[in-house]
Amino acid sequence: xxxxxxxxxxxxxxxxxxxxxxxxxxxxxxxxxxxxxxxxxxxxxxxxxxxxxxxxxxxxxxxxxxxxxxxxxxxxxxxxxxxxxxxxxxxxxxxxxxxxxxxxxxxxxxxxxxxxxxxxxxxxxxxxxxxxxxxxxxxxxxxxxxxxxxxxxxxxxxxxxxxxxxxxxxxxxxxxxxxxxxxxxxxxxxxxxxxxxxxxxxxxxxxxxxxxxxxxxxxxxxxxxxxxxxxxxxxxxxxxxxxxxxxxxxxxxxxxxxxxxxxxxxxxxxxxxxxxxxxxxxxxxxxxxxxxxxxxxxxxxxxxxxxxxxxxxxxxxxxxxxxxxxxxxxxxxxxxxxxxxxxxxxxxxxxxxxxxxxxxxxxxxxxxxxxxxxxxxxxxxxxxxxxxxxxxxxxxxxxxxxxxxxxxxxxxxxxxxxxxxxxxxxxxxxxxxxxxxxxxxxxxxxxxxxxxxxxxxxxxxxxxxxxxxxxxxxxxxxxxxxxxxxxxxxxxxxxxxxxxxxxxxxxxxxxxxxxxxxxxxxxxxxxxxxxxxxxxxxxxxxxxxxxxxxxxxxxxxxxxxxxxxxxxxxxxxxxxxxxxxxxxxxxxxxxxxxxxxxxxxxxxxxxxxxxxxxxxxxxxxxxxxxxxxxxxxxxx
Amino acid sequence: xxxxxxxxxxxxxxxxxxxxxxxxxxxxxxxxxxxxxxxxxxxxxxxxxxxxxxxxxxxxxxxxxxxxxxxxxxxxxxxxxxxxxxxxxxxxxxxxxxxxxxxxxxxxxxxxxxxxxxxxxxxxxxxxxxxxxxxxxxxxxxxxxxxxxxxxxxxxxxxxxxxxxxxxxxxxxxxxxxxxxxxxxxxxxxxxxxxxxxxxxxxxxxxxxxxxxxxxxxxxxxxxxxxxxxxxxxxxxxxxxxxxxxxxxxxxxxxxxxxxxxxxxxxxxxxxxxxxxxxxxxxxxxxxxxxxxxxxxxxxxxxxxxxxxxxxxxxxxxxx
Numbered sequence: 028x029x030x031x032x033x034x035x036x037x038x039x040x041x042x043x044x045x046x047x048x049x050x051x052x053x054x055x056x057x058x059x060x061x062x063x064x065x066x067x068x069x070x071x072x073x074x075x076x077x078x079x080x081x082x083x084x085x086x087x088x089x090x091x092x093x094x095x096x097x098x099x100x101x102x103x104x105x106x107x108x109x110x111x112x113x114x115x116x117x118x119x120x121x122x123x124x125x126x127x128x129x130x131x132x133x134x135x136x137x138x139x140x141x142x143x144x145x146x147x148x149x150x151x152x153x154x155x156x157x158x159x160x161x162x163x164x165x166x167x168x169x170x171x172x173x174x175x176x177x178x179x180x181x182x183x184x185x186x187x188x189x190x191x192x193x194x195x196x197x198x199x200x201x202x203x204x205x206x207x208x209x210x211x212x213x214x215x216x217x218x219x220x221x222x223x224x225x226x227x228x229x230x231x232x233x234x235x236x237x238x239x240x241x242x243x244x245x246x247x248x249x250x251x252x253x254x255x256x257x258x259x260x261x262x263x264x265x266x267x268x269x270x271x272x273x274x275x276x277x278x279x280x281x282x283x284x285x286x287x288x289x290x291x292x293x294x295x296x297x298x299x300x301x302x303x304x305x306x307x308x309x310x311x312x313x314x315x316x317x318x319x320x321x322x323x324x325x326x327x328x329x330x331x332x333x334x335x336x337x338x339x340x341x342x343x344x345x346x347x348x349x350x351x352x353x354x355x356x357x358x359x360x361x362x363x364x365x366x367x368x369x370x371x372x373x374x375x376x377x378x379x380x381x382x383x384x385x386x387x388x389x390x391x392x393x394x395x396x397x398x399x400x401x402x403x404x405x406x407x408x409x410x411x412x413x414x415x416x417x418x419x420x421x422x423x424x425x426x427x428x429x430x431x432x433x434x435x436x437x438x439x440x441x442x443x444x445x446x447x448x449x450x451x452x453x454x455x456x457x458x459x460x461x462x463x464x465x466x467x468x469x470x471x472x473x474x475x476x477x478x479x480x481x482x483x484x485x486x487x488x489x490x491x492x493x494x495x496x497x498x499x500x501x502x503x504x505x506x507x508x509x510x511x512x513x514x515x516x517x518x519x520x521x522x523x524x525x526x527x528x529x530x531x532x533x534x535x536x537x538x539x540x541x542x543x544x545x546x547x548x549x550x551x552x553x554x555x556x557x558x559x560x561x562x563x564x565x566x567x568x569x570x571x572x573x574x575x576x577x578x579x580x581x582x583x584x585x586x587x588x589x590x591x592x593x594x595x596x597x598x599x600x601x602x603x604x605x606x607x608x609x610x611x612x613x614x615x616x617x618x619x620x621x622x623x624x625x626x627x628x629x630x631x632x633x634x635x636x637x638x639x640x641x642x643x644x645x646x647x648x649x650x651x652x653x654x655x656x657x658x659x660x661x662x663x
Numbered sequence: 664x665x666x667x668x669x670x671x672x673x674x675x676x677x678x679x680x681x682x683x684x685x686x687x688x689x690x691x692x693x694x695x696x697x698x699x700x701x702x703x704x705x706x707x708x709x710x711x712x713x714x715x716x717x718x719x720x721x722x723x724x725x726x727x728x729x730x731x732x733x734x735x736x737x738x739x740x741x742x743x744x745x746x747x748x749x750x751x752x753x754x755x756x757x758x759x760x761x762x763x764x765x766x767x768x769x770x771x772x773x774x775x776x777x778x779x780x781x782x783x784x785x786x787x788x789x790x791x792x793x794x795x796x797x798x799x800x801x802x803x804x805x806x807x808x809x810x811x812x813x814x815x816x817x818x819x820x821x822x823x824x825x826x827x828x829x830x831x832x833x834x835x836x837x838x839x840x841x842x843x844x845x846x847x848x849x850x851x852x853x854x855x856x857x858x859x860x861x862x863x864x865x866x867x868x869x870x871x872x873x874x875x876x877x878x879x880x881x882x883x884x885x886x887x888x889x890x891x892x893x894x895x896x897x898x899x900x901x902x903x904x905x906x907x908x909x910x911x912x913x914x915x916x917x918x919x920x921x922x923x924x925x926x927x928x929x930x931x932x933x934x935x936x937x938x939x940x941x942x943x944x945x946x947x948x949x950x951x952x953x954x955x956x957x958x959x960x961x962x963x964x965x966x967x968x969x970x971x972x973x974x975x976x977x978x979x980x981x982x983x
Contacts, residue, residue: 079980226977270978284971288958289757311970313962317756320782324749327742327779331722331753334740335761339753357743444980450968485738485754485761488717493687493732493739504688505733 048214048257052113055120055144056213058205059106059137060129061098062091065202070107071442072206072223076215077109078271078444079223081262083116084109085553086273087642088440089137090297090381099155099163101136108141111213111260116443117408117553121646123147125212127205129186130155131170140641148256149174150208152201153183182254193238193245200242207246214259217247268447274412274438274550278368279304281416282340283312284448286455287366289339291317291328296380297436298344298370326351326367333364334494336459336484338420340366345374345387348394355429356395357496359519362471362480364423364430366416371435371549373640382640383437385549386600388619391431392578398516400523402426403578405433407552410445411575412438417454424456426522427482433577435599437550437642463488470494470503471515478521523579530576532583537563537570540590542659543652545571546632547597548620551643555597558648569652574620585628592659595633596621597648602636684716685709685736697849697875698728698795702735704856705764705793708863709737719762722751724771727802728795728875731766745776748783748792755788755953762863763790770800773809773829780831784838786952787867793859794831794870797877798884805880812884832932832943835870836925842867842949844928845942848874850889851914854897854940857904861942867951874938888938892916898931898941 056073060066067088074084089106096103110120122144128134129152137143155167174181190197190204203224210220224243228236272280279301282290290309292302306316319325322343329339343351348369358365371387373379378386391403402422406412412434419430461484470492472480483490492503498512499505506512535544536556547555552573559571572587574580588594602618603610617625618636625632635651637643685706692698709719719737723729725744732739738761742750751765772780772794783792799817800806806819809829816823835844843865847858855873862869876885888894892913898920899906906917920941921927928944962970 081980266982268982269980270975271980272978276978280971280974283974286967289753291753308970308974310959311962311973312967313958313960315756315956315958317956319749320778323746324752324779324782327746327749328753328756331740331750331755332757333753334750335720335754335758337757339757353743354746361740447975447979450971452964455964455967485720486717486758488715491716491736491738493721493735493741495733495741496743497741 046255046257048259051258051260053110053116053120054112054124054258054260055108055110055122056209057089057106057108057123057126057137057141058202059089059104059126059133060202061100061133062094062096062103062105064105064129065199066106066129068227069202069206069209070109072220072227073209073215074109074111074442075271076210076219076223077111077213077260078269078442079219080216081265082260083112083114084271084442084444085116085119086110086440086442087119087437090440092380099130099132101132101139104133104136106133106137113261113263118557118645119441119554119642121644126150127209128152129201131167135170142644142646143179145178146180148180148182150182150184152186154185154187156183189245189249190242193241200238203239203242204246204249207243207248208250208254210243211247211250212254212257214257217244269444270447271442271444272409273440273442274406274409274434275300275370275440276304277409277412278342278370278416278432278434280448281413283309283314284413284450284454285417285420286338287340287420288314288337289317289329289332290314290342291319291325291332291339292342293319293322293325293347295322295344295347297372297439298342298347298368300439301342301368301370322347322350323354326354330354330358330363330365334361334485336461336486338364338366338424338456340368340416340420342368342370344370344372345390346377348387348391352394355401356397356399358429359395359399359401360496361494362427362519363494364427366419366423366430366432368416368432368434370439371433373638379640381436383435383550383642384599384638384640385433385435385551385619386638387433388548388577388600389622391433392623398520400520401428401578402430402523402526402576403433404430404576405549405574406438407549407573407575408445409438409441409443413448415575421456422526425479426526427480428519428522433549435550459484461487464490469501471499471501473501473515473518475518476521477525478518479525527579527582530579530581532581532587533572533574535570535572535587538568539570539587541568541570542592543569543655544588544591544594545569545597545648545652546574546594546620546624547571548574548577551597551599554643554645555648557645558652561645561649562652567652567656569656577620577623580623580627584624585630588624588628588630588632593633593655594624594630595635595651595655596624597643597651598634598636599638599643600636601638602634680710680713680716682706682710683736687734687736690734691730692727693879695876695878696727697797697873697877698731700849700852700855701793701795701873701875702731704852704859706735707856708859711860712863714762718760719764720751720754721764721766722747722754723766724768724776725802726768726770726800728766728768728797729771745771745774745779747771748776748779751790752783752786752788755790756956759789759953759957765790765792767792767794769794769796769798769808769810769831773831780835781838783868784835784870785840787840787842787949788953789867789951791859791862791865791869792871794872795875796831796872797875797881798828799877799881801877801880815881815884830932831872833929836929836932836944840949841870841925841944842946843869843942844932844944845869845871846874846932846938846940847871848885848888848895848938848940849876851895851910851940853907853910858942861903861945865945866947867949887936894937896931896934896937896939898939898943900942903942
């Protein structure tokens with residue numbers, strides 16, 4: 028069915044008062060445009076409004092790598108995907124139910140990459156149909172005809188023309204008009220929407236805020252008078268206060284809350300927005316954001332600050348982490364606390380700067396020359412981004428070592444509501460004891476069992492010593508004897524064992540034993556859990572296990588794996604498929620986590636690793652699980 | 664407030680620090696190495712200024728000269744090749760109470776850490792940086808450094824170095840916010856001490872290049888200056904300690920310099936065959952990044968809580 032709205036903007040004989048509202052429990056909406064047309068602002072606002080109404084949400088930004096890619100370009104499409112549910116939403120979902128496109132080429136880009144529900148409604152700007160350039164008209168008509176032929180519900184709308192009725196520059200305001208339309212179509216609270224628009228433009232003039240409010244209301248009214256469908260997504264009441272943030276905001280809040288006082292960074296996508304947020308507010312808690320001349324300097328400044336008693340964080344993404352690795356070795360060797368956040372993107376090299384990948388796990392664990400034990404954690408949810416930082420800072424100071432927190436592009440820009448953190452003084456570590464030291468105090472007074480030692484901070488009387496990246500003795504002197512290096516390496520390693528003994532075994536989702544166990548880490552948790560839940564409903568014997576500590580790994584993981592007939596890791600990093608050309612058991616390359624698990628537990632862990640640059644969809648996991656289950660039945 | 668208690672005060676008035684308080688292990692530098700003279704000058708400075716040993720931090724990179732902190736009785740940080748400056752910045756940014764010194768070699772400063780050098784000048788943070796310039800890589804056994812003169816045979820340039828050396832003085836004088844540039848030679852301890860003292864007293868980033876002999880790999884490279892005192896151009900300025908009579912009797916090439924004149928400083932730094940020794944340039948009132956970024960107030964737990972709750976409110980979705 029196709030409904031074409033006439034250019035006058037009215038739908039034939041349409042009476043909005045009698046229209047029925049279809050109630051949904053879960054839906055996926057996308058807005059796509061050329062870069063710079065504000066699709067993301069509209070979509071993030073729509074998501075925030077929904078979250079404030081109590082809905083579960085998940086957003087994924089569709090970001091081109093360039094600031095201004097050529098217009099009307101399928102590969103340069105910019106946009107956003109919003110999944111809204113009655114209950115908590117943990118991933119981007121599968122199929123698009125409604126998409127708004129500012130031009131047909133952006134839409135083509137999505138058609139090539141994303142799954143459209145057969146009943147997907149497409150709202151399409153139709154100014155291209157009458158464009159002076161005949162080639163544009165031809166392109167537009169071709170795509171339009173194709174969509175109609177494929178049976179989609181296409182609503183052609185003179186979006187820019189409609190906006191021009193209200194503002195002098197309609198190009199800039201289309202996004203808020205669309206937000207208004209969506210608010211009507213999904214029965215969103217218009218009052219909340221108005222507040223959200225004012226918040227989104229809070230750095231702009233009142234005139235700009237007013238214009239956007241006019242457009243919001245105009246879009247809402249127009250949809251009411253001209254579109255023949257309407258939904259609601261009733262939210263299940265929640266009895267807890269929540270906050271809704273994206274992952275980078277959660278990281279920034281965590282840094283604020285952790286008591287760290289220095290965030291040294293260098294701009295890099297997709298990590299930078301952590302610092303944007305912090306730069307505005309960090310001074311309120313006595314912190315500073317320092318933008319260094321390069322990634323290496325950022326890490327060095329953090330180490331300097333931390334050495335001087337003010338624990339520091341450096342926030343980066345893959346390429347930046349590569350540059351910092353020599354300094355990570357220094358922090359390990361010199362036993363200086365450091366928190367490093369790696370908001371992963373596609374690699375190697377410049378890779379996929381704006382896209383999703385979990386490719387840095389091994390690079391993070393083994394990131395420097397020599398044996399350099401450090402803690403590696405991965406946030407699985409947006410809420411985790413907040414709490415991981417609190418934990419990381421404490422571990423860094425207690426164990427005197429770098430703690431790496433992995434996030435990724437999926438968490439970075441995705442929004443999700445979660446329980447509002449309740450402030451605790453424990454988040455902030457107590458002041459470091461700065462009293463003069465007893466005679467004979469030494470900087471590396473290693474406990475022979477745990478490798479732990481008490482820090483000495485510059486300024487402390489009686490503690491003067493020289494930190495060095497050279498192998499050193501307990502009193503901080505350069506080590507020249509063979510046993511000195513052997514022992515100090517052992518102590519630094521022993522700290523991980525000590526931490527490992529304090530970690531809780533992660534909980535299995537589903538039965539504790541069965542046919543298939545799906546292992547994951549990081550942002551894929553939501554998609555894996557959803558796939559597993561669906562299949563369990565069908566009665567299939569599948570469970571999942573998600574790891575937050577990757578180095579060290581909690582005890583009990585090996586035992587859990589051994590209780591399943593087959594084990595597979597699902598990860599967003601590259602792996603050879605076992606049936607690939609010239610791939611044999613001897614040359615097959617496994618995904619990051621699978622390799623670690625195989626090495627540590629001697630379990631034949633299978634792997635499903637993909638690098639499409641997209642967040643994981645539950646349906647994809649589901650299909651793979653079915654295939655793996657089938658293999659068990661064949662071999663059994 | 665989390666972290667270090669900066670308000671802690673200790674009464675040092677009864678304590679007098681002697682040279683021994685600034686000494687640590689016996690230096691393992693070669694005999695005749697110019698680094699020894701720099702160490703002596705710096706230990707003297709600490710004693711004369713009565714810097715509490717625990718309040719001084721010497722940060723170094725990698726190379727012979729970067730062993731420096733190990734021989735000081737203060738806090739020290741022997742870091743990575745080229746990275747001394749940003750580590751020192753991290754210390755200074757959050758601990759303004761500490762006196763920060765940086766010791767680098769010519770490879771540290773002008774090769775692997777060049778980006779940090781340029782930016783350290785621009786940050787103009789309160790610290791004293793000493794470049795031990797022996798015009799060669801010593802620790803790795805005689806490779807060309809950016810400051811090695813043209814035509815010198817080294818292990819990586821068996822036919823002689825190909826390029827003119829990098830002039831770190833004129834380069835430094837070309838960077839925005841430069842506020843203190845001096846040149847010294849380790850074999851004139853009187854001027855070396857005076858230059859380091861002025862550098863220490865300077866408000867902002869003091870850049871001191873010390874020309875330093877490597878007796879092992881380039882024993883004769885500075886002979887033209889050692890054999891001919893007239894090739895050494897002593898810079899005096901109105902604020903400096905007057906030259907001793909013995910110094911005057913050897914070094915006749917004395918120039919009255921106005922350190923506020925950057926054009927004159929640049930001209931002095933670009934001379935061939937004559938080496939200026941003393942303060943080339945000094946500016947007052949250049950903004951210091953560490954002061955611009957100093958935390959405006961001590962944050963109480965209540966303030967911390969409020970700041971966080973304000974942010975949570977921004978993102979709040981209330982129950983119901």
